[in-house]
Amino acid sequence: MRQELHRFFRAARGAGVRVSPAESIDAMRAVKDVGFSDRGILRDALLLTLAKSEDEKQALAFDEIAASDDGMSYDEWEARRAVKTAAMLKLTRFIAAESGGAHPSPGETQTGGASAPSPELGELTQMLMARDRNAIAAALANAANAASLSDIRYFTQRGIFSTRILEALGIARLRDDLDALTASNPSEAERLTAATEALRENVRDTVNQALLLYGREEAENLRHEILRNAPLARLERRQVEQMKVLIRAIARRLRERYSKPRKRQRRGHLDTRKTLRVPFLTSWKRRHRDRPKIVALCDVSGSVAQVSDFFLLLIHSLHEVVDDVRSFAFSGHLIEVSDILDNKSPEEAMSEIMSKVGFGSSDYGGSFADFEKGFMASVTAKTTVIVLGDARTNNLDPRADILRRISERSKRLVWLNPEGRMAWGWGDSEMPRYAAFCSVVRQCATAKQLERAVTDIVAAYQ
Amino acid sequence: MSNNLPAVSIEAVTSGLASAGYIASPQIATAVYLAERIEKPILVEGPAGVGKTELAKALAAWRGLKMIRMQCYEGLDEAKALYEWKYAKQLLYTQILKDKLGEVLGGAETLSAALDRLHDFGDVFFSKEFVEPRPLLQALEQAKGCVLLVDEIDKSDAEFESLLLEILSDYQISIPELGTIAAVVKPTVILTSNGERDLSDALKRRCLHLHIGFPEQKLEERIVESRVPGISQSLRGQIVGFINQVRALDLKKLPSVSETIDWARVLVLLQSSELDHETVKDTLNVLLKYEADIETTMPQVTSFVAKAGRQGVFG
Numbered sequence: 001m002r003q004e005l006h007r008f009f010r011a012a013r014g015a016g017v018r019v020s021p022a023e024s025i026d027a028m029r030a031v032k033d034v035g036f037s038d039r040g041i042l043r044d045a046l047l048l049t050l051a052k053s054e055d056e057k058q059a060l061a062f063d064e065i066a067a068s069d070d071g072m073s074y075d076e077w078e079a080r081r082a083v084k085t086a087a088m089l090k091l092t093r094f095i096a097a098e099s100g101g102a103h104p105s106p107g108e109t110q111t112g113g114a115s116a117p118s119p120e121l122g123e124l125t126q127m128l129m130a131r132d133r134n135a136i137a138a139a140l141a142n143a144a145n146a147a148s149l150s151d152i153r154y155f156t157q158r159g160i161f162s163t164r165i166l167e168a169l170g171i172a173r174l175r176d177d178l179d180a181l182t183a184s185n186p187s188e189a190e191r192l193t194a195a196t197e198a199l200r201e202n203v204r205d206t207v208n209q210a211l212l213l214y215g216r217e218e219a220e221n222l223r224h225e226i227l228r229n230a231p232l233a234r235l236e237r238r239q240v241e242q243m244k245v246l247i248r249a250i251a252r253r254l255r256e257r258y259s260k261p262r263k264r265q266r267r268g269h270l271d272t273r274k275t276l277r278v279p280f281l282t283s284w285k286r287r288h289r290d291r292p293k294i295v296a297l298c299d300v301s302g303s304v305a306q307v308s309d310f311f312l313l314l315i316h317s318l319h320e321v322v323d324d325v326r327s328f329a330f331s332g333h334l335i336e337v338s339d340i341l342d343n344k345s346p347e348e349a350m351s352e353i354m355s356k357v358g359f360g361s362s363d364y365g366g367s368f369a370d371f372e373k374g375f376m377a378s379v380t381a382k383t384t385v386i387v388l389g390d391a392r393t394n395n396l397d398p399r400a401d402i403l404r405r406i407s408e409r410s411k412r413l414v415w416l417n418p419e420g421r422m423a424w425g426w427g428d429s430e431m432p433r434y435a436a437f438c439s440v441v442r443q444c445a446t447a448k449q450l451e452r453a454v455t456d457i458v459a460a461y462q
Numbered sequence: 463m464s465n466n467l468p469a470v471s472i473e474a475v476t477s478g479l480a481s482a483g484y485i486a487s488p489q490i491a492t493a494v495y496l497a498e499r500i501e502k503p504i505l506v507e508g509p510a511g512v513g514k515t516e517l518a519k520a521l522a523a524w525r526g527l528k529m530i531r532m533q534c535y536e537g538l539d540e541a542k543a544l545y546e547w548k549y550a551k552q553l554l555y556t557q558i559l560k561d562k563l564g565e566v567l568g569g570a571e572t573l574s575a576a577l578d579r580l581h582d583f584g585d586v587f588f589s590k591e592f593v594e595p596r597p598l599l600q601a602l603e604q605a606k607g608c609v610l611l612v613d614e615i616d617k618s619d620a621e622f623e624s625l626l627l628e629i630l631s632d633y634q635i636s637i638p639e640l641g642t643i644a645a646v647v648k649p650t651v652i653l654t655s656n657g658e659r660d661l662s663d664a665l666k667r668r669c670l671h672l673h674i675g676f677p678e679q680k681l682e683e684r685i686v687e688s689r690v691p692g693i694s695q696s697l698r699g700q701i702v703g704f705i706n707q708v709r710a711l712d713l714k715k716l717p718s719v720s721e722t723i724d725w726a727r728v729l730v731l732l733q734s735s736e737l738d739h740e741t742v743k744d745t746l747n748v749l750l751k752y753e754a755d756i757e758t759t760m761p762q763v764t765s766f767v768a769k770a771g772r773q774g775v776f777g
Contacts, residue, residue: 022667029500034472034492041472044492052666054507054673256660 005031007150008046011213017056023049122173128195129188136199140206143168149210153218161207166200228448232307233418243447244346247310250451251317258321258458291323292461293382295410297371299389300353301331301362307418307444309350311388314454316341321458326378329353330367332360336375362392364430365399372402379409384457388416388444391424391431398430400437407437412460416444416453468498484513484520485685493672494521503630503651505615505661505669511718512674513685514654518611521650528608530649532597534618540625544635546594552587588639598629599643607647615665616658623665630668677719679706685719690726700737701726703770705749711762713755725749739767 005028009019027049034045051057127135147164174196181189227239227246235243296315298308315325329337335357340349379385385406407413415438417424417431424431435441442453469475476491497504506514522529532543570576595603601610629635633645653669655661677685682702686693701722709716725748734741742763750756
């Protein structure tokens with residue numbers, strides 16, 4: 001029981017549920033108490049002790065559904081496997097006894113047409129020749145255990161685990177038998193070759209299934225790491241969806257870390273009123289700290305669009321952390337997009353923004369002028385202004401003077417550039433000229449850099 | 463009915479809560495059962511009005527235990543949640559005992575001798591008599607045990623969460639002057655949260671996590687049945703059917719179980735035996751709390767009523 005639960009915890013971790021040792025102990029105690037008999041209750045007990053949020057509950061439940069696509073859900077699979085192995089053991093013993101005993105009656109052999117296998121053949125060969133599915137499945141399960149298949153982590157390990165299982169099954173003996181049969185009984189040998197091929201396939205399937213179940217955690221980590229470092233502007237369509245999930249995870253992390261207003265324990269003035277209320281204890285006024293106020297100007301032209309997309313998605317999922325976000329999108333001209341982003345789903349919002357301003361050639365000077373004319377009042381001494389763009393002005397007037405005025409009004413001016421430092425200042429890039437007025441200029445091409453940039457901005461207020 | 467043993471089975475929990483007027487889904491019953499068996503607090507999350515607080519009340523009523531409620535809000539601190547020193551009493555006692563103190567110290571010749579005597583005297587003024595227990599300490603001191611409800615934990619500050627950790631995992635409180643106070647009988651702890659902010663992992667790890675969503679149609683009908691006596695079966699079915707359709711709309715605040723019950727009571731008072739769209743339109747403000755939501759729902763009322771009516775016939 002304990003081993004099966006451990007396997008379940010591992011599969012749960014693979015599904016993205018963080019199962020700590022303390023939680024697994026709780027789960028074990030709970031399962032011990034409710035027992036295995038009622039699947040509904042067992043499921044509830046596991047969900048109560050392991051999953052600590054609605055998302056995690058869904059991930060676990062979803063996993064059950066996913067597994068049931070292959071025919072059965074996880075615990076059903078486990079239960080059936082347990083029942084099966086027990087039943088199969090009996091069956092194999094029965095068959096072994098039957099074939100070991102010197103009276104093989106044709107009625108008792110499971111398959112029609114097959115002659116009783118000669119006793120000098122190996123056990124595995126006998127099973128294959130008799131086409132005894134149950135015995136083979138049981139032997140396969142035992143071999144998988146012997147090869148500790150549940151330790152499989154990466155897809156590159158499939159070969160080695162297959163080999164180990166085949167060895168545990170007794171493939172060496174099978175080969176000898178095959179050689180012997182080829183000499184003595186070619187037609188039987190042909191049958192055995194076909195059966196061996198089928199067995200190999202079976203082993204491959206078993207290994208693949210195990211990889212799916214136990215290897216996901218590791219594979220997921222690896223994939224995330226690759227994704228975090230992939231350039232946002234050049235993602236494949238398939239990766240875009242995964243990236244959105246990743247961005248949401250980043251937002252959640254930031255929320256958890258920064259949503260709690262921290263009182264810094266620095267002593268301020270003596271609070272006389274409070275001190276008089278409670279004698280003997282002196283009370284000190286605490287310094288009030290602001291939550292971040294952000295004004296974001298995002299270039300949505302051409303190659304920068306995708307990065308802006310992810311940036312806006314991230315910034316707008318930080319409601320608990322950030323007091324006030326106003327977002328503006330520009331290419332040829334600039335419009336405010338805060339309402340669109342707050343009221344619509346990310347996909348709809350982005351397509352609406354794109355249809356309004358996107359995909360033109362960018363005009364930084366004109367867009368800054370638009371901003372100064374319409375929205376300069378939104379920038380106060382408490383605001384962090386973030387500009388996201390490649391600073392490629394198409395040789396139009398960069399209007400760095402406006403950027404200077406924005407910089408003077410604001411608390412900080414951060415520029416995030418998807419291009420590498422090498423490209424700054426080359427061609428029509430005006431980055432060096434703009435950089436003079438920025439508090440920070442960072443490269444921001446991957447999810448990792450994006451997370452760092454936003455963390456710095458939020459942390460500056462703590 | 464009073465019974466301090468942990469429940470024998472999940473069915474016993476279900477029927478026990480039902481005797482207190484709370485119709486529990488299997489998941490809720492499993493959570494309560496496990497909480498008592500493995501002595502863990504339950505963290506209940508879910509939308510407003512689905513019966514999170516009610517669960518604690520029903521549990522207390524069933525067990526015949528006292529319920530101690532700790533309502534959380536921003537700025538809640540130790541002094542209001544755990545304990546406080548009775549400053550006024552301490553002051554008063556020092557005044558009254560001044561003469562006695564004088565007697566005790568009177569014989570001392572030097573300052574250090576007086577100080578020594580004072581030390582012998584002990585920390586009388588920081589003893590248990592001068593502690594004002596607040597809800598959390600009260601909960602630990604109940605001789606028969608109790609149900610401790612920490613309501614809307616998401617409204618409190620992060621510091622308060624950390625304060626709770628000791629009581630949640632070990633059922634004890636450390637007071638610097640007195641030492642550690644452990645629970646006489648471990649209380650059943652229920653925390654509720656509306657998910658206004660994410661709670662810390664440390665807190666979540668110490669609790670069973672129960673999510674109560676909107677109930678299934680059948681369960682909700684049973685809840686209405688138990689809460690609104692005298693309601694006809696067909697009306698009950700129609701009400702629940704109607705509300706389930708409203709929940710599918712994109713509204714600011716979806717009507718939850720408490721609204722269903724309120725609405726059912728209103729309809730019973732109005733002596734309507736069937737759901738018709740006139741009555742529904744008149745009473746929609748019981749169900750929906752925003753003008754915009756009412757506007758969204760209004761055009762749909764007739765079709766919803768018709769559909770709920772059909773469901774009532776077949777269900």
